[in-house]
Amino acid sequence: MNENPGPALRILIVDDHTVVRAGLRALLDSEPGFAVAGETGDGTDAVYLVKQLRPDVVLMDLRLSDTGTASSGIDGVEATRRILATSTTARVVVLTSHGHQADVLRAVEAGARGYVLKAGPPEELFRAIRAAAAGGMALAPEAAAQFIGHPxxxxxxxxxxxxxxxxxxxxxxxxxxxxxxxxxxxxxxxxxxxxxxxxxxxxxxxxxxxxxxxxxxxxxx
Structure with a gap:
């Protein structure tokens, strides 16, 4: 029997693909200790929701405007910057399809506590969320590998x-x-x-x- 001491970690999902958000919600809600507090596909809306919902972790898509559906015109990096400038408790974990060196650097410089690839295993995402909430950090091996060979x-x-x-x-x-x-x-x-x-x-x-x-x-x- 799984025990889950303490309150569940509240998570805000930020991704401009409706199907992706639905999949993430189902995945996270099925994991003990997690609770989805809200979701949005817009960067500016994400900043507002963090103030209203006070999530522990924000799961942030890096390239919010890739599909052209985000109305705010800000990407995940800028949204991360604005969230962390106004919240002292929220932690941001970037979840993206890309593991390019420049993208990882931009996310880290904005203050992200984790960088996880969408193609990775669910356990990697769960670990990154828990690590970020605890004040630690987690970087997908595929993302970190972008820096190897550039001494x-x-x-x-x-x-x-x-x-x-x-x-x-x-x-x-x-x-x-x-x-x-x-x-x-x-x-x-x-x-x-x-x-x-x-x-x-x-x-x-x-x-x-x-x-x-x-x-x-x-x-x-």
């Missing part, structure tokens, strides 16, 4: 402990679970992260994982 000319090296921290970041762990896994204080993990960000020239967790993959410091599998 920096001379990048800073991380210590073995710092690489362990980044590797756990890549699997969606929070500071608390990283601390528990490495048998360290949570404050120590925060100190490691400050140093890692400085060494890699990054500003957030997702960007740090991407840069570590690009430099060949970790692999996602």
């Amino acid at each position: 920096a000319e001379s990048g800073p090296l991380l210590s073995e402990r710092e690489i362990e921290v980044v590797r756990l970041l890549a699997h969606g762990h929070t500071n608390r679970t990283i601390a528990d896994t490495l048998h360290l204080a949570e404050a120590t993990i925060k100190t490691h992260l400050v140093r890692i960000y400085r060494k890699l020239g990054t500003e957030n967790r997702a960007g740090t994982v991407i840069e570590a993959v690009r430099l060949g410091l970790i692999e996602l599998n």
Whole structure:
């Protein structure tokens, strides 16, 4: 018997294909611990709904205007930017058909906590949603693979402990679970992260994982 302690994670679906939204709603509603709070195919409407519905996670299509049905004229990246500028609690997971390097970078720079491909397995989507809601991040291996083979000319090296921290970041762990896994204080993990960000020239967790993959410091599998 499956137990589901605590309230369900509230999810807002943003995709300009009605059939895709219906499929995602059915998939998410069937997964214990998830509840679809609402849906829309428009970026500006998504910003409004986040204020009204207060979802835990926004599942965001990257290219909202591809079909020409979105009336706002803003894509998923801009919608993500606006949502995170006005909400301190919502987390955004990008769900898209594309895993191009430029797209991943734009989504991460906008503040997305996850990047998942529509063709991927449902478990990958579920993991990304849970990781984002917990303050972590998740990047589809296919998306991360876009950065392999593009090493920096001379990048800073991380210590073995710092690489362990980044590797756990890549699997969606929070500071608390990283601390528990490495048998360290949570404050120590925060100190490691400050140093890692400085060494890699990054500003957030997702960007740090991407840069570590690009430099060949970790692999996602």
